[in-house]
Amino acid sequence: MLAEESRPPKVAQRVSVEFGIPFEHADGAVSDFLYRMGALGFVRADDQSCQGRLRERYLTLLKSTLSNLVYAEHELRIEQLEQEGTDAGRPRRLRDIRYDNPDLFDELIAHKADGRVWRRRATRFSHTMIGLRRLENLEWCAGQIFKDGLEGDFLEAGVCQGGAAIFLRALQVAHEQAHRITWVADSFQGLPKPSSEFDKGYDLHEAVQPWLAASLRSVQDNFRTYDLLSEQVRFLPGWFADSLPDAPVEKLAILRIDADYYSSTREVLEALYDKVVPGGFIIIDDYHAFPNCRRAVDEFRVERGIMDGLTRIDWTAVFWRKT
Ligand SMILES: C[S@@+](CC[C@H](N)C(=O)[O-])C[C@H]1O[C@@H](n2cnc3c(N)ncnc32)[C@H](O)[C@@H]1O
Numbered sequence: 001m002l003a004e005e006s007r008p009p010k011v012a013q014r015v016s017v018e019f020g021i022p023f024e025h026a027d028g029a030v031s032d033f034l035y036r037m038g039a040l041g042f043v044r045a046d047d048q049s050c051q052g053r054l055r056e057r058y059l060t061l062l063k064s065t066l067s068n069l070v071y072a073e074h075e076l077r078i079e080q081l082e083q084e085g086t087d088a089g090r091p092r093r094l095r096d097i098r099y100d101n102p103d104l105f106d107e108l109i110a111h112k113a114d115g116r117v118w119r120r121r122a123t124r125f126s127h128t129m130i131g132l133r134r135l136e137n138l139e140w141c142a143g144q145i146f147k148d149g150l151e152g153d154f155l156e157a158g159v160c161q162g163g164a165a166i167f168l169r170a171l172q173v174a175h176e177q178a179h180r181i182t183w184v185a186d187s188f189q190g191l192p193k194p195s196s197e198f199d200k201g202y203d204l205h206e207a208v209q210p211w212l213a214a215s216l217r218s219v220q221d222n223f224r225t226y227d228l229l230s231e232q233v234r235f236l237p238g239w240f241a242d243s244l245p246d247a248p249v250e251k252l253a254i255l256r257i258d259a260d261y262y263s264s265t266r267e268v269l270e271a272l273y274d275k276v277v278p279g280g281f282i283i284i285d286d287y288h289a290f291p292n293c294r295r296a297v298d299e300f301r302v303e304r305g306i307m308d309g310l311t312r313i314d315w316t317a318v319f320w321r322k323t
Contacts, residue, residue: 039311039319041136055174062170062226063135066163067112068126073098075108075125115314123211127222128163130258130285133314135167138256141281141319142171145253152253152277155183157240157268158285160212162219164256169228178232183249185236185268188216191260192239198262198292240264244271252276258285262292269300276322289316 016026037043047055064070076097084090098105111118115131123129145152154168162184169182190206190213206213216237223229236243240259244267252275257268265284276282286293287310297318300306308320 036311038140039137040313041133041140058174059139059170062167063132066127066135066167067132069109069112072109072112073105076105123160126163127161127166129160130164131314134285134317135164137283137313137317137319138164138167139171141254141283142168142175145280146175146177148279150253150277150279152251152280153181153183153249154254155185155249155252155272156256156258157185157244158257158259158264159184159186159219161214162222164258166223166226166228168254168256169223169233170226173228180232182233183236184219184233185240185243187239188219188237189213191264194261196261196263198295202261202290202292204260240267240271244268247271249275253280254283255280256283256285260286260290260293262296265293265296266300269296278322280322281319282322283317283319285317287316287318
């Protein structure tokens with residue numbers, strides 16, 4: 001692991017000497033490179049204290065657990081039971097399912113780690129569907145906020161079973177920033193029927209995608225399961241157009257939007273973008289996955305004259321840092 005704080009000057013000196021370029025240029029390029037690698041989860045500030053190592057292990061275990069990478073083989077077991085019902089010899093096959101078809105198991109793990117829906121079913125069994133890269137991105141963004149001493153709460157709009165929001169809360173708690181609020185915004189009944197012309201052809205409402213609808217009670221229970229439900233976790237139930245414009249949110253350091261539709265993404269940006277503090281992050285989960293979501297973001301950025309560059313996180317998600 002590369003210590004972000006201490007190594008760039010030394011690396012920059014080497015680059016400067018090696019390539020015969022002024023130190024300032026080398027330093028800028030190295031910092032920019034590390035910044036981008038950090039955003040993608042490849043570089044982290046090293047904290048070798050006992051507390052730092054424990055925190056890292058806690059967060060690493062949490063990312064696996066929230067993604068159901070820990071008990072992933074149960075997903076195959078349930079699938080097999082659903083497909084084949086009871087038959088003789090099943091107990092042995094269920095027990096050894098991971099080893100009977102290792103390619104299938106590897107495929108499942110790869111899709112979950114990558115935050116991709118697998119056979120339209122991956123989200124049934126994990127508390128988040130966003131995968132490890134996007135969880136690491138949250139870790140990095142939160143780290144920047146804490147390091148820079150910026151004010152602001154964290155908010156996710158579009159939480160499904162709550163896993164990414166649970167991770168946002170865990171980051172606050174693990175970094176002794178528990179006074180900040182984690183806002184959890186969702187209809188808690190899935191997506192609405194598409195209303196915008198740009199969402200036609202992307203109908204994801206509950207009758208079509210039942211697993212995208214998780215009740216308020218079940219999300220609160222999921223927070224409780226991780227011992228992360230507290231007064232500082234605030235729920236904003238309702239359709240975004242109703243719940244967000246007058247929400248008692250004051251300042252946001254992280255605004256994470258994971259709402260799939262054009263209409264939903266625009267509603268969140270319009271209600272909350274101005275509450276993001278300078279230096280805060282706006283993360284768009286579905287930018288490359290859904291052209292309708294991308295349209296909402298691109299339109300909003302043009303209308304507001306936002307020039308802050310978009311950084312790609314993985315195959316779908318992007319973020320920008322507000323200047
Ligand atoms: C893809 S899921 C979110 C996944 C989640 N972030 C995770 O960690 O797995 C999309 C969520 O957005 C919510 N949603 C979409 N449009 C909405 C709207 N207009 N108002 C309220 N909730 C909405 C849905 O209820 C659903 O829970």
